[in-house]
Amino acid sequence: xxxxxxxxxxxxxxxxxxxxxxxxxxxxxxxxxxxxxxxxxxxxxxxxxxxxxxxxxxxxxxxxxxxxxxxxxxxxxxxxxxxxxxxxxxxxxxxxxxxxxxxxxxxxxxxxxxxxxxxxxxxxxxxxxxxxxxxxxxxxxxxxxxxxxxxxxxxxxxxxxxxxxxxxxxxxxxxxxxxxxxxxxxxxxxxxxxxxxxxxxxxxxxxxxxxxxxxxxxxxxxxxx
Numbered sequence: 001x002x003x004x005x006x007x008x009x010x011x012x013x014x015x016x017x018x019x020x021x022x023x024x025x026x027x028x029x030x031x032x033x034x035x036x037x038x039x040x041x042x043x044x045x046x047x048x049x050x051x052x053x054x055x056x057x058x059x060x061x062x063x064x065x066x067x068x069x070x071x072x073x074x075x076x077x078x079x080x081x082x083x084x085x086x087x088x089x090x091x092x093x094x095x096x097x098x099x100x101x102x103x104x105x106x107x108x109x110x111x112x113x114x115x116x117x118x119x120x121x122x123x124x125x126x127x128x129x130x131x132x133x134x135x136x137x138x139x140x141x142x143x144x145x146x147x148x149x150x151x152x153x154x155x156x157x158x159x160x161x162x163x164x165x166x167x168x169x170x171x172x173x174x175x176x177x178x179x180x181x182x183x184x185x186x187x188x189x190x191x192x193x194x195x196x197x198x199x200x201x202x203x204x205x206x207x208x209x210x211x212x213x214x215x216x217x218x219x220x221x222x223x224x225x
Contacts, residue, residue, distance in 0.1 A: 005045045008033045019153060020166060037064030085113065118152030121220070125156050128218035143175070144208060144219035146182035151220060160220045178216065180208045 009030045017023065018031065033045040040063055042050040052060065062069060076092065083090060093113065101109045112127070114120045125143060132140035145151075145160040152158070158167045159175035167174065181204040190200040209216070 002046065005033050008045065039063040039065075116152075118154040118157045121151045121157040121160065122154055124220070125160065125218075132217045139215055140217040142177055142212065142215050142217060144178045144180055144205075144212070144216055146180055146221060148182050149220070149222040151222070178208055178212050180205050180219075 012031050012033075013026055018026070032048075032050075034042050035045040036043050037052070040052055040060075042052050042064070044050065052064065080090060085093075097109075097111045100111065112123050114123055128143070129141065132138070143160050145162060147162045150161045150163050150166075152161070153166070155170065155173055156175065158170055159177050161167060162179050181201070183199075183201040185194075185197075188197075188201070192198075192200060205219075
């Protein structure tokens with residue numbers, strides 16, 4: 001390890017809390033200093049090359065430093081970098097919504113922008129709650145979610161997740177949601193395989209709906225497998 005890498009690691013640990021991590025582990029497993037990236041690869045400051053396959057977290061599906069994306073970002077930031085959406089708007093946002101509407105199912109034609117996944121989940125929960133309230137169902141205040149699901153680090157997003165590793169200490173702050181056993185094709189509790197599966201595992205959701213439907217605002221499902 002060269003002196004520059006060691007210095008950066010020391011400065012990092014002096015100031016940064018890393019998410020979804022046990023910081024004590026960093027005493028022996030120091031953070032990897034990424035110097036630059038290109039396509040699917042990350043290049044560390046010590047010269048090591050890593051294939052970036054963390055596609056479910058802040059994903060880069062089109063590769064790092066994609067020339068077309070970078071050019072569009074540079075062009076836009078020279079014209080307008082940001083404007084609050086309270087009584088303001090701009091053409092790129094309008095065009096994006098119009099293009100999304102063309103590929104989404106009929107009826108999905110309204111959009112609310114967020115800058116991260118946790119905020120998107122919070123917005124979705126609020127929309128579902130408000131919909132039930134304004135359509136005459138104020139009793140529908142809880143959410144169903146699947147075991148082993150993960151939806152983010154904010155309190156609402158943690159509440160509809162089932163990853164106790166991340167959420168255990170925050171449970172006094174979290175919403176009282178309905179956790180349903182998720183399908184598990186790898187360890188099927190009904191000993192089924194692809195050729196003989198009739199979705200027997202849906203019984204857990206069916207039982208939950210039979211018991212809690214009158215108080216359920218929505219169910220949230222992890223979209224990434």
